[in-house]
Amino acid sequence: MRTNHWERVLRDVEKRGYAVVCDARGFVGxxxxxxxxxxxxxxxxxxxxxxxxxxxxxxxVQDLVRRRRAGESLGCGGAAIELAASPAALRALGxxxxxxxxxxxxxxxxxxxxxxxxxxxxxDARGLLPWQPGHAAPPVPLLWTERHAADPAPLxxx
Numbered sequence: 001m002r003t004n005h006w007e008r009v010l011r012d013v014e015k016r017g018y019a020v021v022c023d024a025r026g027f028v029g030x031x032x033x034x035x036x037x038x039x040x041x042x043x044x045x046x047x048x049x050x051x052x053x054x055x056x057x058x059x060x061v062q063d064l065v066r067r068r069r070a071g072e073s074l075g076c077g078g079a080a081i082e083l084a085a086s087p088a089a090l091r092a093l094g095x096x097x098x099x100x101x102x103x104x105x106x107x108x109x110x111x112x113x114x115x116x117x118x119x120x121x122x123x124d125a126r127g128l129l130p131w132q133p134g135h136a137a138p139p140v141p142l143l144w145t146e147r148h149a150a151d152p153a154p155l156x157x158x
Contacts, residue, residue: 005021009107013036020034021034032049033048033060034117044118048119052122
């Protein structure tokens, strides 16, 4: 019997407490990887990452999820952190990432909880983050700067 992707996500969340979804094509933009199930466990918001190679993106999101579930505080204000030997940063999102992380949003709605996300961004080869002048990597969506019809309130970024 063939299992569809949604059933596989549900099974992973039930088994491990989270799932990692990776879409190499990106539903509406660049490649995306994201977690599912973190808010349900009370561990932290789900995480979304754009633009990395699918194999490394899945590893980075999984590394972050495991560290958060273990109780490690990684902050969420844009300060650099180290994940899988890659300089990175986390930013809290003031928007719903439904277009980019549909399984995570669907899971939260199924469980009756508010979908919340942090965006993981990677530094370029010189260690510059996407919002720093001179960042050389290909541009990725910086979701905390976007406004969506589903979230008409003004955004606040700490």
